[in-house]
């Protein structure tokens with residue numbers, strides 16, 4: 613298919629969103645996402661299927677694999693228009709942004725043919741099984757074991773902080789296949805069906821009062837022998853390659869979401885009179901300046917790299933937005949004043965409270981700030997370990 617002109621493509625995306633985010637889908641606008649994953653679950657799953665049916669998933673994936681083969685500019689446009697229209701947070705983002713790229717990079721033709729269509733159609737939801745109680749920042753300490761017996765892998769162990777596991781059909785699990793091997797060696801990335809007797813999922817109640825992530829226990833859980841991505845023992849390379857996939861294009865949509873949150877904080881500051889307080893006013897100005905810095909940094913990086921954001925620049929961007937967003941959460945409750953101390957009946961949180969509480973996690977997930985700094989120092993600046 614020829615690549616559409618960027619203006620025509622923008623008009624197409626805008627038109628589709630205007631025509632589709634209506635009726636039963638209208639209440640989904642602005643719903644879901646970090647701290648709000650519990651909102652409109654069934655409807656957001658239906659929305660995912662609608663996106664899939666109209667071919668808005670896998671825009672950049674190769675056409676032979678069912679994608680639309682579109683360049684990064686078009687993906688940025690989609691991301692921007694989606695955020696501008698208030699498109700709901702994607703419940704299928706782990707499949708589209710992690711599993712799909714992983715299979716495109718490391719999967720066999722058979723695996724791509726089996727798993728990509730479900731992600732593209734928005735009918736198959738995934739979760740990511742990397743972290744364990746003893747292996748977070750130090751992921752190479754993964755202790756979940758996988759043993760091949762005939763035509764099946766048998767898994768025993770525990771994962772933790774597994775986002776959306778309670779809704780997922782499949783999990784990509786980093787497990788140790790060679791118990792004697794040390795650290796980064798002897799690992800494998802396995803595709804494990806979630807609905808089976810050997811898997812127990814226990815939701816974890818978070819500060820926000822909701823449960824987005826879970827503990828996942830494997831007690832002789834099974835995966836087909838063929839459902840290993842890459843060679844046995846090569847799981848570290850697959851796991852790291854998957855995390856390193858460029859996510860630069862989604863940054864623009866994320867930033868429009870941030871912009872909207874900032875505007876809500878500003879509106880509250882006006883309503884409560886907090887805007888007259890010189891300290892809060894200066895913090896609002898700083899937040900606005902931070903937004904501009906993030907936007908220009910993202911544009912410069914993407915422009916230079918033509919869509920493929922190199923490793924350490926992605927680390928810098930994560931460090932920048934995580935702390936900015938956390939400060940916005942702090943500002944949100946400060947401008948709301950005393951009202952921010954009270955919750956509604958049954959721990960019902962307002963937007964400012966939810967923003968404040970959930971953004972505590974921003975500097976942890978996807979690699980904590982300390983780990984980002986280490987990566988920037990060692991790989992980006994070449995400093996000694």
Ligand SMILES: Cc1cc2nc3c(=O)[nH]c(=O)nc-3n(C[C@H](O)[C@H](O)[C@H](O)COP(=O)(O)OP(=O)(O)OC[C@H]3O[C@@H](n4cnc5c(N)ncnc54)[C@H](O)[C@@H]3O)c2cc1C
Pocket residue numbers: 739740741742743744745747748749750772773774775776825973976977978979980981982983986
């Ligand atoms: C909202 C949320 C969603 C998540 N979703 C998923 C998911 O879907 N799947 C998944 O697998 N995981 C998920 N995680 C887990 C996440 O990847 C880990 O929390 C993260 O990697 C940190 O690991 P940890 O929690 O074990 O903390 P630890 O690694 O124990 O770190 C604790 C503290 O020590 C610091 N620290 C650790 N090592 C070093 C070091 N070498 N140098 C300096 N400081 C260090 C850290 O920065 C941190 O401040 C999620 C986490 C959150 C908060």
